[in-house]
Amino acid sequence: MSKLAQLQPNKLWQIFEQICSIPHPSKHEQKISLWIQTWASELGLSVKEDAVGNLIIKKPATAGMESRKGVILQAHMDMVPQKNSATKHDFLVDPIKAYIITEADGDWVTAEGTTLGADNGIGLSSALAILASDDVPHGPLEVLVTIDEEAGMTGAFGLEAGWLEGDLLINTDSEQEGEIYMGCAGGLDGEAMFAIANEDVPADVESFNLSISGLKGGHSGVDIHTGRANANKLLVRFLLAASNEFELRLTELNGGSLRNAIPREADASFVISKAQVSAFKAKLAEYLTTIRQSLGSIETGIEMLLISPETFDECWTLDTQNSILRALNACPNGVLRMSDDIEGIVETSLNLGVIRSKGNKFVAMTLIRSLHDDGRLDAQTMVKSTFELAGAAIKFSGAYPGWKPDTGSALMQTVRDTYQELFNKVPEIMVIHAGLECGLFKTAYPHWDMVSFGPTIKFPHSPDEKVQIATVEQYWQLLIAVLANIPEKA
Incomplete structure (x- = not known):
């Protein structure tokens, strides 16, 4: 077993290691998409591909959670392909070589001379890990995996109304533990x-x-x-x-x-x-x-x-x-x-x-x-x-478009209260100066209540990209606790 696969939570890191082995730069997501579809089908889950290449995977509620509001976990399947000039790497063929480093502020996962793809590979891994788990309570669950977020947001632009049934969306593409995002910049x-x-x-x-x-x-x-x-x-x-x-x-x-x-x-x-x-x-x-x-x-x-x-x-x-x-x-x-x-x-x-x-x-x-x-x-x-x-x-x-903050968001309140219960501190409620897909989702699904959170990822879009291991476990704890705390349908 590799060192990454021994990290906690095991299932998330095992899936992330698999994702690193499959080339998936923006505009070239065919291999990772096929792997996800095969993986989901082998678990007996419903998986569909829309006209632009987004994937929608559905999982029924766990026992006793059938009356909860439906949740969509959302991540993008592409990564930014950046490397140092001296690094020999073909992003269309070669796997990402991830490894663990120890620094003064803790242990991190990074890659050898290239971007790591923790943006948004960790978020994607968490969504798939929940689909694969039989011990995570949740209501009706859908996972939306978009294409081409990093190079044009083609997947978010092409998302059609009527494909998804849930009312609450959790975007997993944020990059600072302890910060919960309720808005983002347009571009x-x-x-x-x-x-x-x-x-x-x-x-x-x-x-x-x-x-x-x-x-x-x-x-x-x-x-x-x-x-x-x-x-x-x-x-x-x-x-x-x-x-x-x-x-x-x-x-x-x-x-x-x-x-x-x-x-x-x-x-x-x-x-x-x-x-x-x-x-x-x-x-x-x-x-x-x-x-x-x-x-x-x-x-x-x-x-x-x-x-x-x-x-x-x-x-x-x-x-x-x-x-x-x-x-x-x-x-x-x-x-x-x-x-x-x-x-x-x-x-x-x-x-x-x-x-x-x-x-x-x-x-x-x-x-x-x-x-x-x-x-x-x-x-x-x-x-x-x-x-x-x-x-x-x-x-x-x-x-x-940007994602306009909704100060009355019930989902935000649930996430904030859950975070405080878990970690005995109040998270920062933030607006991020980056292009999350949430603003575009409002075009097809204007009723969605949305938040975004994730682990700490430093220097995304550069070969110095790294994700802090301890925050991945905190992120996972928050995610599964939020799913358990989703209220019942009105």
Whole structure:
């Protein structure tokens, strides 16, 4: 038996270990979906797949609980595929290599050089563990497993009315033990497209590739307030300053990999006048010292590497280079506004998540999050103005609503009272600056009373992702106690 499978609660961790062995990045959930369907069928449970690929599994109430309100446990089956640049891993083929680490604040489960998928694999494992258990009392139970939460919320968008019968929904996609969520931010994707004009490289130049790495990255919602640096912004800031001082011409510029992850790495290829190479290297060393000093309390591992690749025949025109660098430098990033209503909560933020050269096109991808539609619109107009002033075409897509807090939620009261009974303390009632699917569920099921809670997961959407083992057991205790305390139907 593996070390993970020996953790408590056993059934949850055994299922999580199985999930880690099955590739399931966003947009590629077929293998995990098939496994869940086969697994549920072997238990004799009713399992159906809807038109977009969501799974709905139903389990009858345990004896004596038939008159309780119906509960839906909800999780998503996909994970964010992020890895360190030195890690050899194919998320479509290779299993996640999870292992246990001991730190000053307890024991954690993490993965070797990749995201772990505790977001939302632990929540999914808990829902399946309850389906598989014969000693957990519950009323009529349904488990909703959605697809593609991390890369577009396709499953939540496509959920149709009439598939589910319950009135109460418990979302398992929160990431801090002791916090119960009753609302979340909405979001909007932006994609700016520049046309790249090329020309022959000037004479007497030397070719280079410059990369920045070693940043912490993280979730562009729950980590956006931490002050972690954006690799795209740091590299562009230097390149813009250098291009104003030196005869530097870009040939390529790339950074980040997901619009909902704070970029950890970025790189650029360029040519520069041979006569200016020494001065350029001195400026680079000065810049690296500066950002290490200014960000050192948060970003402890910043590296910038300059190497000489093969020579280039073409480079961007000066107009193309100036337009792209100035727009990226001007693009808002990070926290735009804190909430006036909820202390310590981010209201509106923006993440410049991906920049990419694609042949004769250059793409910049952003993700706006806001608790309010007006905040989202304000950020959208800023991004639109910035890129259109630089000559780019920009389009927005994938808008999803926030989940408006319901201060009168009976389910919230049940969860709060149950938590206090179990742990002799009052949980924090929170609104999360991340895109939970709950807001979209209200479209098809406006009557649902919903809450979200989970164990402590640090650094989701990055290879540093880890889940605290002790909080998984606390989360499990809370979940099964809440199910036992669900009131009877009116």
